[in-house]
Amino acid sequence: MNSVMSNIFKYISKYRLYVVLSIACAAVYALLSLYIPILTGDAVDVIITKGDVDFDKIFEILLKDLLVILFAALAQWIMGVCNNKISYNVIRDLRRDAFEKIQTLPLSYIDSHAHGDIVSRIISDVDTFSDGLLLGFSQLFTGVVTILATVFFMLSISWKVGLLVIALTPLSLIAASVVAKLIYKMFRRQSEIKGRQTSYINEMIGNVRTVKAYGRESDVTKDFKEINDELTDVSTKAIFYSAITNPLTRFINSLVYASVALYGAFNVIALNITVGNLTSILMYANQYTKPFNEISSVITELQNAFACAERVFELINRKERVPEKEDAVELTNVSGNVEFKNVSFSYNKETKLIENFNINIKPGMRVAIVGPTGCGKTTVINLLMRFYDTDKGGIYVDGIDTRDITRNSLRRNFGMVLQETWLRSGTVRDNIAMGREDATEEEIIAASKAAHAHSFIKKLEKGYDTVISEDGGSLSAGQKQLICIARLFLALPPMLILDEATSSIDTRTELKIQNAFAKLMKGRTSFIVAHRLSTIKEADLILVMNKGNIVETGSDEELTQKKGFYYNLKTAVEK
């Protein structure tokens, strides 16, 4: 709670001038706008009857009135400008910081958290926080000032009538809170059913092909109808009851108003107050409850905003990955010697994965990583790229512990194509140029040609300028993979990591690419994850993995003779 508050202050303090100005203007506006009914009442008092109108006095009052109006409007305007400024800037700052955090978070965080959840923190939670907390605070402040000033003005006009108003108004608040309690349960049920419906929609619409392939449309529609009818039923009630709140409080306000009119009129007759006083108090009575209702709604909003702030700051204050060593070196002129020394690693403490693994990979070696589905082949990649750090032992490139190398320079020396292709929204060119930003058009085309991507890119609507949507959109899986390979051919790093890099490409194109890869791999240390026996056989060294662990290492020949796990895998394929 306190840490959230101090975080909030940290973000707002940058705009403290605006905050102070906004608060000052809110107070000025509240006071001035509440002064207007008094002036109106004063004016009414000098408009008695035929021939009994004090025009000098009226001019004087109206002139004052005009000034008050202008300054009140000015204060209101400045307050709005300040609030906008604070709110949008804080939103921007939070989003930027959260985004920067994403770039430095350990991958374990990103892998283990639903991306949708992180996105909603950065987008909608930040919005809710800013709207709710900043504007809520300003509303809360204005509300409190308004209430206090109204009480003061009313009591100064007539303490008797003023007290009546103060005594009666809680009625409308009580009514509102009673209704709120009544509908709370209904709203909770509503959002529960809504959540259920949304996930049903997501599941069934997302997989509508499978639904149709098994002819289950009517079953699914029937199930949907059931949830939908339930939702309609609960929603009708929830919305109706919540819609009653307003008329109900309005009704109670009307009663207060009527009582003030009655009691005030009697007081006028008793010459305690003037008609103008009555007019002013009636005007107050009309708007007195408004700030109360606002405050009660602001408080729920504030709670909501606070919860959102907690989620946002939870992300922003997340522990970053192990910081770079101060004397971390840039890795240059890599020859490609990679050594695992006593490496132990696991994703969580309970299940052991790689234990005390040792291997020395000489420059230019081709290393194949094989094993059944889900055996943890990507773990090795995670460690090589320092997406994850080892628990014990270390990985050495050209004899330097990778933890002593800057992450960026280490990664720049690896070229990586993953099985799960990833393209960003943007042009085809942007996507390829990610491999090397300063690449010329010719280099990009040459890389595409090497990756056998040029011919299909040319056929796209706008060639290299074709905009592809997030994650590739209309491109086939094979085409996406070709673009990722073109990226690699543009970067030409000294070491390669190919994780089933050609799994979605048809065999004929694959053959051509394999040749290109073969050329590329010459003299480059390469790590290849593959199912295909032919690729594996060509490797200088094979790491056989099972259930996350490296169970055998050696060449094809050695491992075949050993008749172990690898031998079983291999013979099963050939059978």
Add this chain to the structure above:
Amino acid sequence: MKKLLKHLKEYKIQCLLAPLFKLLEASFELFVPLVVASIIDNGIANDDKMYILQRFGLLVLLAMVGLTSAIFAQYYSAKAAVGFAGKVRYMLFSHIQTLSFTDLDKLGTSTMVTRLTSDVNQVQTGVNLTLRLLLRSPFIVFGAMIMAFTVDVKTAWIFVIVIPVLFVIVFAVMANTLPRYNKIQKNLDIVVTKTRENLSGTRVLRAFTRQEREIYEYTEAVNELEKVQEITGKISNIMNPATFIVINVATAFVIYVGAIRVDVGDLTQGQVVALVNYMSQILVELVKLANLIITITKAIASGNRVQTVLEIENFDILNMNKEDNVLGSETGSDASNNDYAVSFENACLTYAGDLEPSLENLNFSVKEGENIGIIGGTGSGKTSVVNLIAGYYKATEGSVKVCGKDVKKYEKNELLNKVSVVLQKAVLFKGTIRDNITFGMDNVSDEDIMEACRVAQATDVVNSKKGGLDALVEEGGKNFSGGQKQRLSIARALLRKPEILILDDSSSALDNLTDAALRREINNLSYKPTLFIISQRTSSLEKCDRILVLEDGKPVGLGSHQELLSKDSGKFCDVYEEIYNSGFVSATKNA
């Protein structure tokens, strides 16, 4: 939106009653200033306490009647809006279920989900508020003006000037901000996309050391968003102070003119107070109206988006009218064709929006129980063949017959009962493993399910999960690996004992060991389904009776593995040879 609103008809009565009661409530509110004026002019002026008490009673009565009308109004509008939205949501959901694969491609999942959720909700809010406020607010604004005229015509002219001025301010601000909201939305979309991409692409972006650049671009994007938001905020921020000035200055004028009128004896003190009160009633309602218009604009936009989806015509052949298929019925009765499980006659398939056909002039027939392999490069039309057999897309030319009957002539479920397809993307649904395998089939014994699992190599998947067949599957099968999902999907298809089984590259996530076992078990099935296996590798198809080789949507070879490779067989296919060699070339090099 118009067509959508037709469905409000069901709630005709509610739609009439809701605004009507709202108006009733509003008119009672309009009487209040008059009552107060009479208290001042008659009650106070004459020291008549009885009179004041009576008027007090009148005020309470007005409030009570107002409350009653309001409750009715809220009830009817909630009923109409929620009911209408529920109906639209249901219509939309069932409509999507009937759409063809072509249209589903075009729409995309996230669009459909947004239409069903936030867009329909927006429509609901729009209808609800429209029924409640659209009539009420203008009614109070103009009602106050008319009431002012009944009090004093000369002073009331101030109202005639003020109301248009206020409208101009409100609408000028809105006209300047509404289009900017679109721009804000666009900028926000960019920010959202960038955020999402940086999560989904972390590995690649870090591998290419793009972090600094990404931060730079993101900062630009959020700065741009902030700028647009601030400008829009500045404009809309003008509205409140401006209307505040207009109304209060107008009130000052009312007091001034009122003073003159009282001085000459045409008006009383109480009436001046009434006029002042009417003026303040206008402001509140005008602000409500402005907000309402924004909500309605959004609702209409959402409604139109929903409408567009509902208007997509249905091209799914399974739902086509019978009259369209006169041609099909003639050839369908051809008895000589009945030996064939599937036969293609000059079948062509061109997807909507494409210029080139994806499959051209396919002519071949498959006997019952035959094993057919289909092979070819990316985009060669392999999946199009599946689409035609299963009736997901209709042949744009020629015909496809299943068991001697044109696919177009089948009743929907009739074809589905004969043909089971395991799609490329394996999908599991929330529920239990059993639900996912039976998937709507009733009265299936556990033995049958486990037998299907055995063939599909899924026995250990079931056994490895706590609860076996009753183990829970999370939404989207999150708690299963890709290979496990594929095996369970295959079991789902096998349980149906289909006459025709199609495996569309559906063992890609399985390791070679499992894949080989799967193929062996399918070949040993007692009921001998006609089998289509689609694959990228010749090794998966070697045992097939015949293999159809496709290239660029055209059949270029048909024969057994040996025939396609043998130059003397007359069925030699160089494309097949090339694919075959590409899988083996490196292996032979090493040997």
